[in-house]
Amino acid sequence: MLPKTFMQQFFLSEGSVMVMPIREVLKITTTPRPQTDMTQARSSQEQASSSVSAANPSLLKEQVSLLYRDSNTYYQLGMGCALVCCTLLWSYQAHPILIAWLVCYALLTFGGIQLNKKFNRQCDNAPKSLQHWKKLFTLGGVLVGSCWGILITFLTPEDSLFHQSAVAICMTGLALYASAIFSAILMTYLGFVLPAFLPLIITEFISPNPLISPYILTIFLAFLLYASWRNHLFLKDSLSAKVHNQQLLETMAKEQARTEALNQQLEQEIQYRRQTEHQLQQAQLTLEQQVEDRTLALSQSNQKLQSAIEQQRQTSLELEKSRQRYSKAVEASQLGLWEWDLSTDEIFHSHFEQLFGYSDREIPHFMGHLKPLVHPDDYPSMRRALIANLKGTTEQFKSQFRIEHKSGEWRWLEDSGRVIERDSTGKALKMIGTRRDITDQVKTDEKLRLAWQAFESSSEAVFILDEHFQITTINQAFQQITGYNSKELQGQAFDSSPLWQMDTALTERIKQQLLQLGAWEGELVEQRKNGDVFPEWLKVYRVTSQQGEKSHYVGMFSDLTQRKKAEEKLSYLANYDDLTGVANRNLFKDRLHMAINHARLNRSKVALLLLDIDRFKAINNTLGHDVGDQLLQELANRLTTHVHQVDTIARLGADEFALILDQYNSQDEVEKLAQQVSELVHTPYMIDEHELIVSSSIGISLFPKHTRGLNILVNQADLARNKVKQLGGSGIEFYTEELQTGSLERLKMENDLRKALQRDELCVYYQPKVCLKENRITEAEALVRWNHPESGLISPGSFIPIAEETGLISPIGEQVFIKSCQQIREWLDKGMHIKLSVNLAAQQLLHGDLVGFVRQSIQDANIPPELIELELTESSLIEDPEHTIKTLEKIKALGVTLAIDDFGTGYSSLSYLQRFPLDILKVDRSFLKDIHSSDPQQATLTKAIIALGHNLDMKIVAEGVETRAQLEFLTSQNCDYAQGFYISPPVPAQTFFELVENFNA
The missing domain is CATH 1.20.140 (Butyryl-CoA Dehydrogenase, subunit A; domain 3)
Known part of the structure; x- marks a missing residue:
């Protein structure tokens, strides 16, 4: 036991100075003492065993x-x-x-x-x-x-x-x-x-x-x-x-309790010793004092030893934690640490294989083995920086260079280091440093440089707003367009800058749309620094951070001034006659369409007057075209100056004029107006010292008395005018039913046409379209022909008007479409891929399930919908625009291509063009007829139409090509396709197949 052992050691160590007889000592040591130590030790062992068993x-x-x-x-x-x-x-x-x-x-x-x-x-x-x-x-x-x-x-x-x-x-x-x-x-x-x-x-x-x-x-x-x-x-x-x-x-808690128990036991031993010392009388006082001193010294020594051990343990733990933190920091930073012993040229390197792809054994030396891996353009600068640091010229070595990875890839590295040990002469002995892969950083910097270069060199004005809609950056194009520099606009709010003068409602609408949808675009009219007003198309986009939070807004705009001028010029060319200044055929049909719609809504009336100058061709042939042009100009001037009752005065052709009278009260009023016009025409003209006296033939058709259709109204007025011409001219004629000559023949043709639909007498001819870029036949137009059992082959111009009037145009169109799909299937089986365009009548578009019919016909023929193209006329587009747009969008969703036919001759060509989902624009043959005539406006207008179509991402097809000069003109203007008799007339399917094989060969 501890007390007994302690006392024995004490007595042995001090035996030389003891004066007490050994018998007395033995008597003292054999005195009964507490036996709690053995009991407590046994209890501790049992508790430890119990804790292990409870694991x-x-x-x-x-x-x-x-x-x-x-x-x-x-x-x-x-x-x-x-x-x-x-x-x-x-x-x-x-x-x-x-x-x-x-x-x-x-x-x-x-x-x-x-x-x-x-x-x-x-x-x-x-x-x-x-x-x-x-x-x-x-x-x-x-x-x-x-x-x-x-x-x-x-x-x-x-x-x-x-x-x-x-x-x-x-x-x-x-x-x-x-x-x-x-x-x-x-x-x-x-x-x-x-x-x-x-x-x-x-x-x-x-x-x-x-x-x-x-x-x-x-x-x-x-x-x-x-x-x-x-x-x-x-x-x-x-x-x-x-x-x-x-x-x-x-x-540990139990051991601590055991230690406390032993300490208590020691205290008991001390007390026991004190009691014994009292029995040893005065002689034992010295011995007791020595025991107490030794006990105190031993306790203090133990405490110091325990404190030192605990302090050393805490230091070791802190060092281990510091080492782990340092190691993790190095790992997270992806830094490679290197230490170079210059005396042996040996190098220690961490992450060596990760950076280079080589192991330490493959490249044991710093420079000798590293040189072949460094890019030749980078090695000299890296070597100079390293030598400068070794000589002590610079405090730190730092270099960026490319190195060839073991995989063969060039990677960018950055080395930083310094000499940490030199000999007495200043020669470097040891160097340490870090190495990291900066390939991604270099690539990112390059992308940022290219992005900034693109930002500055953009032809569009670009600006950047912060999250509070304040201007932070503008590019060079912005300064050139507006005249404002970066200092003048930086920090200004988007809605309060001098450039954008927007009302509060528009500003809030833009901000709300940016916050909700992330983008806004629209046309605005703004003011430059010098006060000039200009139109712009502004686009603003929201830019979000990687966390999905809004960070900036990027805006861009372009000056639309030149585009607006070009559009205005094109609009004028498309709607007004360049010679006389009055409306041309396009604007005429537009105005007539609006007049008829207005009359339908208000139950009013419209009168159409078609006017021809009698024997105008003789004036041209005798006195020349200049005199004829001046005569037309003077007539147009008289009509616009003196005839105020009419809504529109238009020139439809060479000497053909049209007048639209809206909301007349009686037929006598219309006749009186026609008399006034006739007298104006008949008044003598003085042109180049020539006195000219001419007359006119005027035909009149009334809406809704005579018809309810636009085209038919024009045809009826034309019939009436032709009646005047047949009678010698210089007269006025209203349309009557009697003018519709050949009514019996038309009735017979109608009956025969109905039988033709039942007997399958209608056939389809195919006129090729040449792709001008490839000089190959890639498409064709399906054109209906009537193989009459008695009259033979009848062209569509003879029976299509009757079909439109009688409602037979829809079943005819359906038969042509079905046969076209079947013909495509037959050509596909023979290995020929040809896209067919089929004409679509207004009745087909407005009545019946056209979308379902097209889908079913394509499925029945088992052909790709991309090989079908539907051609629509202007009249089919403008009858019911909203219904037409929805129907065309559904058809286009099937994969079918949509084209507008006879572009430039009707109402919808410009004003409605962008509302419909069209892919193809077909230029009417009238624009090609006189492109090489003395009138330069004809070629200019044709060029403008082709350019307009391309700007709208539409393909251009020119029909009615009859000469090589026309084809060469179209090719020079980058027209996509050409169609006409110069290439080939419409031919049967077998002939077409042979034509394609020969042409494309």
């Missing part, structure tokens, strides 16, 4: 506690996933079944949460109790996993990859989250995962057409199980270490 229950307690600690989050997350899955499957599965499954899952969730609460209240450390709680939790995991297995196997549609994937993603998320909780007890995790995923895997293996590969699912399940097993081992080791640490703490 397994402690580990089980930690494992079970981990299960229940985070289970509520798991149950809540699972319930959220269950609600999401039921919502997705709601329209695909019987509602009672889904509700029953959701109720079952909700009960399991509720039961799991209640079980967690009960565990927190009632659980003790008894092993049987812990096993009971573990089994209950495992059972809950099995039931929840089974619910998920039932959902994805039996309640999720087998043919819906979306729903299968959605449920599988929810299950995967739960499985991954459960792995972090359930892996503490592996069987508990298996009880959840296997019932959830095995039914799906088995079902996919059994299914002949699995949506998800069963092998991928099996590998994924194996990955989950392996990950959970690894997590289980990690958690078990962590919990075991925790339990072991707790046991060590308990053992």
